[in-house]
Amino acid sequence: METYGYNAAASSALLLPDMEISALQDVVLRSKLPSFEALRPAREPAAPINGLDKLVQELHRIFRDDVVNIEHVSEVMASYQSNPADWKKFAKFDRCRYTRNLVDEGNGKFNLMILCWGPDHGSAVHDHADAHCFMKMLQGTLSEVRFRWPDGDSQQDQEGEDDEAGRPLEEISRTDLRLNDVCYINDSMGLHRVENPSHSDPAVSLHLYSPPFNSCSVFNQRTGKRSQCNVTFWSKRGKKIDKEARSATVPEDN
Ligand SMILES: [Fe+2]
Numbered sequence: 001m002e003t004y005g006y007n008a009a010a011s012s013a014l015l016l017p018d019m020e021i022s023a024l025q026d027v028v029l030r031s032k033l034p035s036f037e038a039l040r041p042a043r044e045p046a047a048p049i050n051g052l053d054k055l056v057q058e059l060h061r062i063f064r065d066d067v068v069n070i071e072h073v074s075e076v077m078a079s080y081q082s083n084p085a086d087w088k089k090f091a092k093f094d095r096c097r098y099t100r101n102l103v104d105e106g107n108g109k110f111n112l113m114i115l116c117w118g119p120d121h122g123s124a125v126h127d128h129a130d131a132h133c134f135m136k137m138l139q140g141t142l143s144e145v146r147f148r149w150p151d152g153d154s155q156q157d158q159e160g161e162d163d164e165a166g167r168p169l170e171e172i173s174r175t176d177l178r179l180n181d182v183c184y185i186n187d188s189m190g191l192h193r194v195e196n197p198s199h200s201d202p203a204v205s206l207h208l209y210s211p212p213f214n215s216c217s218v219f220n221q222r223t224g225k226r227s228q229c230n231v232t233f234w235s236k237r238g239k240k241i242d243k244e245a246r247s248a249t250v251p252e253d254n
Contacts, residue, residue, distance in 0.1 A: 049079045052086035056104050056112065059208065063109040068210070070184060073134055077208065078182045082138040089238040090114045091138075091204050097121055098196075099234035103206075110210035113233070117142065117203040122195025125169060125221050126229070127187050129213035136182045140196065140203030144183060146173045147191045150224030166223030177205075191219055 049055050058076055062068055084091075090101045091114055098121040104112040117140070125147055135144075147169040172190055176197075177183055185192055196203040217226045233241055 047079065048081065049076065051083070052080065052103075055080040059104075059110065059112065060107065063106055063210070070132065073208070074182050074184055077134055077136045077206070078180065080136070082136075082180055084139065087114055087138060087204070087206070090235070091116050092235045092240060093118055093202065094234065098123065100231065101238075102233045102236040104237075105212070106208075106210070108212070110208050111212040112206070112208050114138065115205045115207055116234075117194075117196035117205070119196060119199050119201060123193055124218040124229075125191050125193045126219065127191050127217045127226075128185060128209070129216040130187055131209045131211055131213050133185050134182060134208040135177070135184075135194075136206045137177045137179050138204040138206050139179065140198060140201050141179075142177045142203050142205060143195050143197045144173075144175045144177055145171060145193045145195070146175075146185070146189070147193070147219070147221075148172050149190060150219070150226075153224070153226065166220070166225050169219060169221050169224050193221070 049058060055076070059073070062073060062076065087103075090103050092099055092101055093116045095118065098115055098117040101114045101116065102111065103114055106112060150167065150169060169191065175183065194205075213231070215228055215230045218229045219226050235241060
Protein backbone atom coordinates (compact mmCIF):
# COMPACT_ATOMS: atom_id res chain seq x y z
CA MET A 1 0.00 0.00 0.00
CA GLU A 2 1.36 3.36 -0.88
CA THR A 3 1.32 5.45 2.21
CA TYR A 4 3.07 8.55 1.08
CA GLY A 5 4.36 10.37 -1.91
CA TYR A 6 2.93 12.91 -4.23
CA ASN A 7 -0.43 12.06 -5.70
CA ALA A 8 -0.79 14.08 -8.85
CA ALA A 9 -4.36 12.95 -9.28
CA ALA A 10 -5.28 14.51 -5.98
CA SER A 11 -4.43 17.96 -7.17
CA SER A 12 -6.89 19.94 -9.24
CA ALA A 13 -4.18 22.42 -10.08
CA LEU A 14 -1.02 20.50 -10.57
CA LEU A 15 1.93 22.08 -8.91
CA LEU A 16 5.31 21.66 -10.41
CA PRO A 17 8.74 22.88 -9.56
CA ASP A 18 10.90 24.29 -12.35
CA MET A 19 10.80 21.46 -14.84
CA GLU A 20 9.49 20.53 -18.25
CA ILE A 21 5.75 20.03 -18.40
CA SER A 22 6.42 17.00 -20.55
CA ALA A 23 7.81 15.37 -17.46
CA LEU A 24 4.44 15.70 -15.84
CA GLN A 25 3.78 12.00 -15.54
CA ASP A 26 6.91 11.68 -13.58
CA VAL A 27 6.26 14.55 -11.32
CA VAL A 28 8.84 13.77 -9.06
CA LEU A 29 8.76 16.29 -6.45
CA ARG A 30 11.14 14.08 -4.55
CA SER A 31 13.89 14.56 -7.10
CA LYS A 32 13.50 18.29 -6.77
CA LEU A 33 13.67 18.42 -3.02
CA PRO A 34 17.02 20.16 -2.74
CA SER A 35 15.74 23.16 -4.62
CA PHE A 36 12.72 23.37 -2.33
CA GLU A 37 14.88 23.20 0.70
CA ALA A 38 16.96 26.03 -0.72
CA LEU A 39 13.92 28.24 -0.43
CA ARG A 40 14.83 28.73 3.17
CA PRO A 41 15.43 31.58 3.76
CA ALA A 42 13.03 32.78 1.10
CA ARG A 43 14.49 34.70 -1.81
CA GLU A 44 14.06 38.41 -2.07
CA PRO A 45 10.88 39.20 -3.96
CA ALA A 46 11.04 40.70 -7.43
CA ALA A 47 7.97 42.80 -6.78
CA PRO A 48 6.55 43.38 -3.33
CA ILE A 49 2.92 42.55 -2.70
CA ASN A 50 1.19 45.28 -0.77
CA GLY A 51 -1.35 43.78 1.54
CA LEU A 52 -2.99 40.45 2.24
CA ASP A 53 -5.82 41.22 -0.19
CA LYS A 54 -3.29 41.65 -2.98
CA LEU A 55 -1.64 38.39 -2.01
CA VAL A 56 -4.98 36.57 -2.18
CA GLN A 57 -5.65 38.11 -5.61
CA GLU A 58 -2.25 37.04 -6.86
CA LEU A 59 -2.71 33.50 -5.55
CA HIS A 60 -6.07 33.27 -7.35
CA ARG A 61 -4.34 34.38 -10.54
CA ILE A 62 -1.58 31.80 -10.14
CA PHE A 63 -3.94 28.94 -9.41
CA ARG A 64 -6.04 29.68 -12.50
CA ASP A 65 -3.34 27.91 -14.46
CA ASP A 66 -3.21 24.14 -14.70
CA VAL A 67 0.39 24.16 -13.74
CA VAL A 68 1.57 25.98 -10.69
CA ASN A 69 5.19 26.53 -9.94
CA ILE A 70 6.02 25.74 -6.34
CA GLU A 71 8.94 28.12 -6.17
CA HIS A 72 6.84 30.90 -7.60
CA VAL A 73 4.13 30.40 -4.98
CA SER A 74 6.79 30.45 -2.28
CA GLU A 75 8.30 33.64 -3.65
CA VAL A 76 4.96 35.36 -3.90
CA MET A 77 4.11 34.44 -0.33
CA ALA A 78 7.54 35.65 0.76
CA SER A 79 7.10 38.92 -1.05
CA TYR A 80 4.14 39.86 1.10
CA GLN A 81 5.51 41.59 4.20
CA SER A 82 3.36 40.80 7.17
CA ASN A 83 1.26 43.66 8.46
CA PRO A 84 -1.00 42.82 11.41
CA ALA A 85 -3.51 45.44 10.25
CA ASP A 86 -4.15 43.16 7.23
CA TRP A 87 -4.78 39.96 9.10
CA LYS A 88 -5.74 40.66 12.71
CA LYS A 89 -9.46 40.24 11.91
CA PHE A 90 -8.71 36.60 11.05
CA ALA A 91 -6.39 35.92 13.98
CA LYS A 92 -8.54 34.34 16.66
CA PHE A 93 -6.73 32.64 19.51
CA ASP A 94 -7.78 30.00 21.96
CA ARG A 95 -6.17 29.66 25.36
CA CYS A 96 -5.75 25.90 25.19
CA ARG A 97 -4.61 25.12 21.68
CA TYR A 98 -3.67 26.60 18.37
CA THR A 99 -6.49 27.55 16.02
CA ARG A 100 -7.08 27.29 12.24
CA ASN A 101 -8.86 30.29 10.75
CA LEU A 102 -10.00 30.20 7.14
CA VAL A 103 -9.13 33.27 5.08
CA ASP A 104 -9.99 32.18 1.54
CA GLU A 105 -11.14 29.04 -0.28
CA GLY A 106 -9.18 29.69 -3.45
CA ASN A 107 -11.97 28.72 -5.85
CA GLY A 108 -11.72 25.18 -4.53
CA LYS A 109 -8.10 24.87 -5.58
CA PHE A 110 -6.50 25.85 -2.30
CA ASN A 111 -7.34 26.80 1.25
CA LEU A 112 -5.61 29.82 2.72
CA MET A 113 -5.74 30.03 6.48
CA ILE A 114 -4.18 31.74 9.45
CA LEU A 115 -3.02 29.62 12.34
CA CYS A 116 -2.76 31.25 15.76
CA TRP A 117 -0.38 29.72 18.24
CA GLY A 118 -0.42 30.72 21.89
CA PRO A 119 2.72 30.31 23.99
CA ASP A 120 3.87 26.65 24.02
CA HIS A 121 1.14 25.55 21.61
CA GLY A 122 2.12 22.91 19.06
CA SER A 123 0.72 20.42 16.59
CA ALA A 124 0.99 16.66 16.57
CA VAL A 125 3.34 15.06 14.04
CA HIS A 126 1.27 14.91 10.86
CA ASP A 127 1.28 14.33 7.12
CA HIS A 128 -0.39 16.56 4.51
CA ALA A 129 -2.87 14.21 2.85
CA ASP A 130 -1.05 14.33 -0.51
CA ALA A 131 -1.41 18.11 -0.62
CA HIS A 132 1.15 20.85 -1.02
CA CYS A 133 1.69 22.95 2.08
CA PHE A 134 3.15 26.45 2.08
CA MET A 135 3.62 28.20 5.38
CA LYS A 136 4.61 31.81 5.99
CA MET A 137 5.34 33.49 9.30
CA LEU A 138 3.19 36.53 10.08
CA GLN A 139 4.27 37.06 13.67
CA GLY A 140 6.64 35.46 16.17
CA THR A 141 8.71 32.33 15.62
CA LEU A 142 7.72 28.71 15.06
CA SER A 143 9.89 25.60 15.18
CA GLU A 144 9.32 23.10 12.41
CA VAL A 145 10.60 19.61 13.19
CA ARG A 146 10.63 17.09 10.33
CA PHE A 147 10.57 13.32 10.64
CA ARG A 148 11.16 10.42 8.31
CA TRP A 149 8.10 8.32 7.54
CA PRO A 150 8.06 5.29 9.83
CA ASP A 151 9.33 2.07 8.25
CA GLY A 152 6.56 -0.11 6.86
CA ASP A 153 4.02 2.50 7.82
CA SER A 154 0.90 0.39 7.84
CA GLN A 155 0.03 0.33 11.47
CA GLN A 156 -3.18 2.13 12.15
CA ASP A 157 -3.31 3.11 15.79
CA GLN A 158 -5.90 0.70 17.09
CA GLU A 159 -7.77 1.11 20.28
CA GLY A 160 -6.36 -1.15 22.95
CA GLU A 161 -3.16 -1.63 20.99
CA ASP A 162 0.06 -1.71 22.95
CA ASP A 163 1.20 1.89 22.96
CA GLU A 164 4.76 0.88 23.61
CA ALA A 165 5.04 -1.19 20.41
CA GLY A 166 6.72 0.40 17.43
CA ARG A 167 9.72 2.68 17.11
CA PRO A 168 10.18 6.41 17.72
CA LEU A 169 10.01 8.59 14.65
CA GLU A 170 13.40 9.64 13.33
CA GLU A 171 13.96 13.40 13.34
CA ILE A 172 15.58 14.66 10.13
CA SER A 173 15.62 18.43 10.55
CA ARG A 174 14.70 21.25 12.87
CA THR A 175 14.19 24.80 11.64
CA ASP A 176 13.20 28.03 13.30
CA LEU A 177 10.84 30.01 11.08
CA ARG A 178 10.98 33.74 11.69
CA LEU A 179 8.91 36.71 10.57
CA ASN A 180 8.12 36.53 6.83
CA ASP A 181 9.98 33.24 6.29
CA VAL A 182 8.22 30.75 4.02
CA CYS A 183 8.59 26.98 4.09
CA TYR A 184 7.16 24.26 1.91
CA ILE A 185 6.45 20.60 2.53
CA ASN A 186 4.65 17.73 0.85
CA ASP A 187 4.37 14.10 1.88
CA SER A 188 7.38 13.02 -0.13
CA MET A 189 9.52 15.23 2.11
CA GLY A 190 8.42 13.57 5.34
CA LEU A 191 6.22 14.40 8.28
CA HIS A 192 6.44 17.36 10.55
CA ARG A 193 5.44 18.90 13.82
CA VAL A 194 5.13 22.65 14.30
CA GLU A 195 5.35 24.38 17.65
CA ASN A 196 5.61 27.79 19.23
CA PRO A 197 8.76 27.53 21.34
CA SER A 198 8.03 30.75 23.24
CA HIS A 199 6.65 30.51 26.78
CA SER A 200 5.36 34.07 26.58
CA ASP A 201 4.78 35.23 23.00
CA PRO A 202 2.13 34.20 20.51
CA ALA A 203 2.90 33.29 16.90
CA VAL A 204 0.80 33.62 13.76
CA SER A 205 1.35 31.80 10.47
CA LEU A 206 -0.32 31.84 7.05
CA HIS A 207 -0.85 28.43 5.41
CA LEU A 208 -1.81 27.50 1.88
CA TYR A 209 -2.89 23.91 1.19
CA SER A 210 -3.54 22.66 -2.30
CA PRO A 211 -5.71 20.75 -2.84
CA PRO A 212 -7.73 21.52 0.29
CA PHE A 213 -8.22 18.56 2.62
CA ASN A 214 -10.45 17.74 5.57
CA SER A 215 -8.44 15.03 7.23
CA CYS A 216 -4.85 13.94 7.54
CA SER A 217 -2.82 11.42 9.50
CA VAL A 218 -1.25 12.15 12.84
CA PHE A 219 1.57 10.07 14.26
CA ASN A 220 2.61 9.04 17.70
CA GLN A 221 6.16 10.33 17.97
CA ARG A 222 7.21 7.56 20.36
CA THR A 223 5.80 4.62 18.42
CA GLY A 224 5.37 5.86 14.84
CA LYS A 225 1.78 4.67 14.87
CA ARG A 226 -0.63 6.67 12.77
CA SER A 227 -4.24 7.59 13.19
CA GLN A 228 -6.66 9.59 11.10
CA CYS A 229 -7.67 13.04 12.20
CA ASN A 230 -10.30 15.47 10.93
CA VAL A 231 -9.24 19.07 10.55
CA THR A 232 -11.72 21.87 11.10
CA PHE A 233 -11.77 25.64 11.40
CA TRP A 234 -12.01 27.81 14.47
CA SER A 235 -13.28 30.68 12.35
CA LYS A 236 -14.12 31.36 8.73
CA ARG A 237 -13.51 34.71 7.05
CA GLY A 238 -13.16 36.43 10.40
CA LYS A 239 -16.28 34.92 12.01
CA LYS A 240 -16.09 32.26 14.67
CA ILE A 241 -17.91 29.10 13.70
CA ASP A 242 -20.57 27.82 16.06
CA LYS A 243 -19.59 26.27 19.33
CA GLU A 244 -20.77 22.78 18.44
CA ALA A 245 -18.67 22.62 15.31
CA ARG A 246 -15.70 23.99 17.21
CA SER A 247 -16.02 21.38 19.91
CA ALA A 248 -15.75 18.73 17.20
CA THR A 249 -12.28 20.00 16.44
CA VAL A 250 -9.71 17.41 17.24
CA PRO A 251 -7.21 18.83 19.73
CA GLU A 252 -4.13 18.00 17.74
CA ASP A 253 -4.51 18.28 14.01
CA ASN A 254 -2.33 20.00 11.52
FE1 LIG B 1 1.81 20.83 8.51
